[in-house]
Amino acid sequence: MKYIIKIGLGLFSLIAITLFMMNGTMQSSSNAQVSNKRVPTSDTEVKLSYAPVVREAAPAVVNIYTKRVVRTRTSPFLNDPFFSRFFGGSSAPRERIERSLGSGVIVREEGVVITNHHVIDGADEITVALSDRREFEAEVILMDESTDLAVLRIEPSGEPLTILEFSNSDDVEVGDLVLAIGNPFGVGQSVTSGIVSALARTQVGDDAYQFFIQTDAAVNPGNSGGALVGMDGKLVGINTSIYSRSGGSNGIGFAIPVKMVDFVLNAALNDGEIIRPWFGATGQAVSSEIAESLGFDRPGGVLVDNVYPDSPADRGGLEPGDVILSIDGEEIFDTQGLRYFIGLGRIGGETVLEVLKGDDSRTLTIELEAAPEDPPRNITTLDGDHIFENVEVGNLSPAFSSELGINLFEKGVIILDIPRSSPVRRLNVLRPGDIFDRIDNEDIDTVEGLEDALDDAESDISFAVRRNGRLIECQARGRNSYSCR
Known part of the structure; x- marks a missing residue:
């Protein structure tokens, strides 16, 4: 009897376990429809690694070493026979070498970096060191301060160089896994991993075309110019800066999107210079207050305030x-985004704007x-015997203003x-960037007009300049005295 009970209990347990497993299988099948996530089922899957991506991408990332000769000023006392005995002896300028380091990415087999x-x-001097430790002197093809990008060329010998292909920047999404490859602190090539934390970051640095990819992959000094790579081994962006008071990685790094990198590269290889399209309008971001006044349910877009x-x-x-x-289907939230997408356009091409005119939405x-x-x-x-000599x-x-990065609606004569x-330098009256408004009540519109006004002026003259929207009026008495208000 006990034996029969044991059999019955065993059979009951077996049935229960079977039902439990079936239920688990059904539940697992249901969850699989919701998510593809699962527990690794083999030793191979447990050992999943970024190594294949790194092996493919790392040889295309280089170290860059630069050298600059800096001539330091010596003490003016060295020119005096008496004081020179106390300050050294030689009055010749002294030279010292400044070295810096960074990273770069090979984008053409013939040696374009x-x-x-x-x-x-x-x-x-610029030296490019490859991952196999070969070193080459580099020449500069193009430098573009407004995007913080530069294109170099080296002359390699032997086998073609490994390059990084460009990803489609439109496919990059917040949450994508990325790798940052570079030479942090000069310790040698290193790889860090993270995700894309945000897209279209503006108000980050001083670059005119701010539109960065934000990542939490560790980026440190020396990583600048290195690669931000996706899981397909393609270039997502060029690491450019970090956000940290200490100067080290703090979980926030920024990269220039590959779309802008491609724009600068094509300009360097085709025309050798960048000529950006001229839009001819200025505006301001639609804030919450502006959105409310316009009847919007949320802030967004750029309110046009002036058209050239x-x-x-x-x-x-x-x-x-x-x-x-929006511009070409890309939503616009601020003036930096507007400048970025217009700047990617091609001279002679077209761009399509979605614009709100009152209550009407139109396409221009x-x-x-x-x-x-x-x-x-x-x-x-x-030149001449006046305070503005030299x-x-x-x-x-519009062209020169765009080049200088100032308001395109400014007109007149700018101090460069x-x-x-110059006497005016010693008096600390003017600054580069000031714009002449008038000389002795005569309006100044051109350099020729400024020269004529100075030729006709007496030794004591009045003048006014515009500085950051403010008018500064001065009275000069000869070459050595002035007063301003």
């Missing part, structure tokens, strides 16, 4: 008060063209440089 502008800025006469924007039908919602087609240089910049060093000036135009030999 992309890096950051700030990595090589001011360098007298006969500019592409003007001819395309854009008007002050319009709200730009803008024909892109280069900014006009009218009047010609006419860069001139002023000051370098030039005529403003004030050398130490």
Whole structure:
């Protein structure tokens, strides 16, 4: 009897276990429809690694070493026979070598390398070290400070170089796994992993075309110019900066999207220079307050406040008060995004804007063209017996203003440089970037007009300049005295 009971209990347990497993299988099948996530089922899957991606991408990432000779000023006392005994003896300028490091990415088999502008800025010598330890001197093909990108060329011998293909930046999403490859702190090539934390980050640095990919992959000094790589082994962006008070990785790094990298690369290899399209309008981001006043349910877009006469924007039908919602299907949230997408356009091409005019949504087609240089910049060093002697000036135009990064609606004569030999430098009156407004009540529109006004002026003259929207009026008495208000 006990034996029969044991059999019955065993059979009951077997049935229960079978039902439990069936239920688990059904539940597992249901969950599989919701998510593809699962527990590894083999030793191979347990050993999943980024190594295959790194093996494919790392040989295309290089180390960049730069050298710059800096001449230091010596003490003025060295020119005096008495004081020179106490301050050394030689008055010759002293030289010291400044070295810096960064990273780069090989993008063409013949030896074309992309890096950051700030990595090589001011360098007298640039050395590119490959992952196999071969080193080559590099020449600069193109430098673009506004995007913080530079294109270099090396002359390798032997086998073709490994390159990184560009990903489709439109496919990059927040949450994608990425690897940052570079040379942090000069310790040698290193790889860190993370995810794409955010896209379209603006208000990050000083670059004119701010539109960064944010990542939490550890990025440190020396990583600049290195690769941000997706899981397909393709280039997602060029690491450019970190957000940290200490200067080290703090979980926030930024990369220049591959779309902008491709734009700069094509310009370097085809024309050798970057000529960006001229839009001809300015505006401001639609804030919560502006959105409420316009009757929007949320902030977004750029409110146009000024349109340059006969500019592409003007001819395309854009008007002050319009709200730009998107460019070529890309949503716009601020002026940096507007500048970025216009800057990616091609001279002679078109861009399509979705615009809100009052309560009506319209589509405008803008024909892109280069900014006009009218009047010609006419860069001139002023001469004559007056306070502005040796000051370098030039005529403003849409093209020159865009190049200088100032408001395209500014007109007149801008001060470009004030050398130490100029009297106005010693008096600390003016600054580069100031714009002449008038001389002795005579309005100044061109360099030629400025020279004529100075030729007719007495030793005591009044003048006014515009600085950041503020008018500064001064009275100069000869070459050595002035007062301003």
